[in-house]
Amino acid sequence: MPTILITGANRGIGQALATSYQAAGWKVYAARRYGGAVVPEGTHPVRLDVGDEHSIKALKDQLGDEPIDVLWNNAGVFLDKGKDLAKLPDEDWLESFRVNCVAPIRLAEMLIDNVAASDRRVMAFTSTKMASLARYGQGSIAYRSSKTALNMAVRCLSHDVAPRGISCIMLHPGWVKTDMGGEAADIDVETSVSGMRKTVDQAGPGQQADYNGRFFDYDGSAIDW
Ligand code: NDP
Numbered sequence: 500m501p502t503i504l505i506t507g508a509n510r511g512i513g514q515a516l517a518t519s520y521q522a523a524g525w526k527v528y529a530a531r532r533y534g535g536a537v538v539p540e541g542t543h544p545v546r547l548d549v550g551d552e553h554s555i556k557a558l559k560d561q562l563g564d565e566p567i568d569v570l571w572n573n574a575g576v577f578l579d580k581g582k583d584l585a586k587l588p589d590e591d592w593l594e595s596f597r598v599n600c601v602a603p604i605r606l607a608e609m610l611i612d613n614v615a616a617s618d619r620r621v622m623a624f625t626s627t628k629m630a631s632l633a634r635y636g637q638g639s640i641a642y643r644s645s646k647t648a649l650n651m652a653v654r655c656l657s658h659d660v661a662p663r664g665i666s667c668i669m670l671h672p673g674w675v676k677t678d679m680g681g682e683a684a685d686i687d688v689e690t691s692v693s694g695m696r697k698t699v700d701q702a703g704p705g706q707q708a709d710y711n712g713r714f715f716d717y718d719g720s721a722i723d724w
Pocket of ligand 1: 506509510532550576577671673675676680
């Protein structure tokens with residue numbers, strides 16, 4: 500039975516990912532930062548505040564050497580959604596970088612041996628088209644810049660992990676109806692998740708050249724940097 504660890508699995512896209520993999524027979528570690536937060540039935544709840552290095556270390560201690568086939572860095576924040584940059588405190592911009600960029604890389608570093616010990620050896624990172632330099636738009640500078648930084652960090656990481664057979668994949672989930680995406684968004688979580696899964700589930704040690712360090716839309720098409 501393959502194993503996946505998903506961050507931010509208590510709501511939105513992360514919750515739908517956990518539900519989908521659990522239904523497909525995977526062992527699912529559903530990570531959420533607060534003890535009271537509910538995760539999909541049948542999954543294994545674990546505590547993780549991705550922005551807290553002690554929390555990352557505690558999770559590693561809990562997992563030990565257990566192989567993790569897919570580490571899915573999904574948790575994210577959009578603190579400047581609809582906000583004027585002039586009114587955005589520096590703390591919110593820095594927190595965006597911490598949660599959206601620094602945290603996924605730190606978690607990946609901490610769990611690299613677990614992923615390398617698995618059959619599939621995939622690290623997925625939920626990014627966004629809004630981070631694409633080729634498609635830049637107005638506003639949301641803190642969010643966009645934190646995810647653009649994530650993309651660069653993952654590209655660098657993809658070189659480091661390549662010798663260990665690991666594929667690092669960046670994904671745009673679509674504009675999805677969640678607390679973050681809002682009611683007016685284009686697609687529901689199930690459509691987003693089934694699309695992204697087609698890409699992630701095809702990746703593996705034999706397909707590194709096609710997946711490692713690449714950026715995909717939820718429909719599987721490549722996205723311009
Ligand atoms: P939601 O706001 O619905 O959910 C965000 C999730 O991230 C929650 O589970 C939240 O946990 C978790 N999270 C935030 N900060 C932390 C933290 N410090 N530690 C642990 N968990 C944390 O967002 P979505 O489901 O829509 O987004 C998921 C990912 O997809 C994000 O990375 C987002 O940037 C990306 N994305 C979403 C799009 C959309 O249209 N929805 C479009 C493009 C990208 P808690 O409940 O504790 O706050």
